[in-house]
Amino acid sequence: xxxxxxxxxxxxxxxxxxxxxxxxxxxxxxxxxxxxxxxxxxxxxxxxxxxxxxxxxxxxxxxxxxxxxxxxxxxxxxxxxxxxxxxxxxxxxxxxxxxxxxxxxxxxxxxxxxxxxxxxxxxxxxxxxxxxxxxxxxxxxxxxxxxxxxxxxxxxxxxxxxxxxxxxxxxxxxxxxxxxxxxxxx
Numbered sequence: 001x002x003x004x005x006x007x008x009x010x011x012x013x014x015x016x017x018x019x020x021x022x023x024x025x026x027x028x029x030x031x032x033x034x035x036x037x038x039x040x041x042x043x044x045x046x047x048x049x050x051x052x053x054x055x056x057x058x059x060x061x062x063x064x065x066x067x068x069x070x071x072x073x074x075x076x077x078x079x080x081x082x083x084x085x086x087x088x089x090x091x092x093x094x095x096x097x098x099x100x101x102x103x104x105x106x107x108x109x110x111x112x113x114x115x116x117x118x119x120x121x122x123x124x125x126x127x128x129x130x131x132x133x134x135x136x137x138x139x140x141x142x143x144x145x146x147x148x149x150x151x152x153x154x155x156x157x158x159x160x161x162x163x164x165x166x167x168x169x170x171x172x173x174x175x176x177x178x179x180x181x182x183x184x185x186x
Contacts, residue, residue, distance in 0.1 A: 003038060004066050005095040009055030016085040017045075017052060023085070024054055027078045034074070036065025057095070066094075110174040118170050122162040126154050 012020045024042065032040050039059035045051035060066040069075060070092075079090065130153040138146045167174065 004060045004063050005057060006060065006066050006070075007043065007055055007057045007091075007093045007095055008070075009043060009053050009091045009093075010082065010086045011088055012052045012054055013085055013087055014052065017054075020054055020082060020085045023078075023082055024056070028056060031069075031074055031078075034069055034072070036061045036068060055091075114174050118166050118174065119163070122158055122166050123154070126157050126162055130154050130157070 010020075021044065028040055028042060031037070037058060038061050041057040043053070043055040043057055045053060058066075058069070060069065127150070130150045134150050134153060135146065138149060
């Protein structure tokens with residue numbers, strides 16, 4: 001069963017950022033080992049920005065585990081506890097695949113075709129690099145072992161180096177609306 005990634009974000013009232021951040025950290029620490037949770041990342045505004053969006057990207061072993069967590073007493077208590085510190089309601093987003101790399105601090109996502117182009121620009125050279133480096137070095141190994149090694153290297157390189165770099169380089173283009181997007185056809 002695939003892992004499910006959910007982001008829950010909140011807009012914090014001006015002047016309440018430090019208090020909210022402390023409560024957020026405490027909540028994450030208390031619930032990091034909750035049933036079905038397989039990973040947690042804090043979402044905080046960049047330093048010196050005017051953004052006041054905070055949240056948690058939480059990974060679950062299944063959709064049922066996510067549903068159980070978000071309907072739990074611990075989560076309900078957390079929402080009630082921070083209500084005086086926030087504006088509006090929480091925003092829930094389920095993130096799939098590489099979409100998490102492309103999300104802006106305001107929750108905007110570029111068109112899928114733009115994400116596909118940038119992803120292809122990252123995947124092609126990364127696959128070529130690792131195929132040429134590991135392929136000859138593992139020439140005597142079973143084809144499946146070579147494929148596992150190359151794919152592991154590609155995924156690690158994409159996740160920690162290439163995609164963060166490409167989304168930064170192409171940020172302006174990714175988040176600039178085109179005429180197709182303006183008319184609602186993505």
